[in-house]
Amino acid sequence: QDYTNLRTVKVDMRESTPEGSIIKWIINESDVQPKKDDFILTQRPASYTIIGNEGKITIYAWVMNDRDEISQFTQFSYADIILDITQPTGTISINGNADYTDLREVILTLSAEDSVSGLSKMSFSNDNVAYSEPQDFATTSPWILSEGFGEKTVYVKFSDKAGNWSDTYFASIILYSGTNKPPIIRSITPANYSTFLSGEIIDVKTIASDPDDN
Numbered sequence: 266q267d268y269t270n271l272r273t274v275k276v277d278m279r280e281s282t283p284e285g286s287i288i289k290w291i292i293n294e295s296d297v298q299p300k301k302d303d304f305i306l307t308q309r310p311a312s313y314t315i316i317g318n319e320g321k322i323t324i325y326a327w328v329m330n331d332r333d334e335i336s337q338f339t340q341f342s343y344a345d346i347i348l349d350i351t352q353p354t355g356t357i358s359i360n361g362n363a364d365y366t367d368l369r370e371v372i373l374t375l376s377a378e379d380s381v382s383g384l385s386k387m388s389f390s391n392d393n394v395a396y397s398e399p400q401d402f403a404t405t406s407p408w409i410l411s412e413g414f415g416e417k418t419v420y421v422k423f424s425d426k427a428g429n430w431s432d433t434y435f436a437s438i439i440l441y442s443g444t445n446k447p448p449i450i451r452s453i454t455p456a457n458y459s460t461f462l463s464g465e466i467i468d469v470k471t472i473a474s475d476p477d478d479n
Contacts, residue, residue, distance in 0.1 A: 268347045268382045268427040269315075277310035278326050290328040296338055304329045315348055319381050322348050349381035349427035357421045359408075359438040366438055369410045373419060373436075377402060382426040390420040393433060399424065414440050 276292050289304035292313045304327070315322050325343045328336045336342065355377030360366055377384050386399035391411040400406070402423065410417040417440050423431040454470045 266347060268349060270350050270427040270429045272315045273312055275310045276313045276324060288329060288331050290326060292324060292326055294322065294324060296325055298335060299327050301329065301333055319348050319350060322346050347382050347427065349425055349429060351381060352429045353377050353379040353384060353423040353425050353431040355423045355431055355434050357434050357436045359419060359436045363438060365441055367441055369440065371408055371410060373406045373408050375404055375406065375421065377423040379425040384423060385426045386424040388422050393420045410440055414442055
């Protein structure tokens with residue numbers, strides 16, 4: 266199956282005219298035989314701008330010889346192509362949406378959609394500048410975070426079979442060592458949704474501890 270993300274395509278054909286030579290031809294999206302006055306093309310290949318909506322487009326080629334005879338419609342008179350000009354969409358998470366990890370090696374979970382030509386590739390980055398070699402789309406992929414501790418962000422882009430690349434999607438996780446794992450807030454007072462009078466002074470208290478403490 267052929268795909269394109271451009272409305273303007275190149276069209277060519279193989280000549281097979283036992284009687285007379287092709288002098289003009291026409292390209293359109295109709296299986297109705299055109300009139301003689303419609304034939305204007307003389308150069309091959311020729312550019313054609315698709316006018317139909319996204320999805321399967323059938324392009325027809327009609328020829329006229331030097332005796333003004335117009336070709337008949339046959340199975341060789343047309344070709345199909347999928348027009349897709351819409352970007353894929355997607356999501357990414359790291360280690361199942363975990364907040365922290367002590368390993369640079371993580372598992373990415375991906376989801377993406379493309380309703381016209383279908384998904385094709387995905388590519389990752391640790392800095393949204395240098396991206397990995399595109400690989401076949403999959404719902405999971407191993408990845409290595411950049412060096413150093415702290416918050417790490419992984420970026421992903423998805424492509425479809427027509428060559429459209431998605432916007433950038435990203436997810437973050439905190440990479441820690443045994444000595445720098447951030448504390449977790451265990452409780453906060455007043456509780457959520459507490460009601461206070463306008464102008465009332467309140468005392469907010471939090472309790473935090475090491476994530477590994479129970």
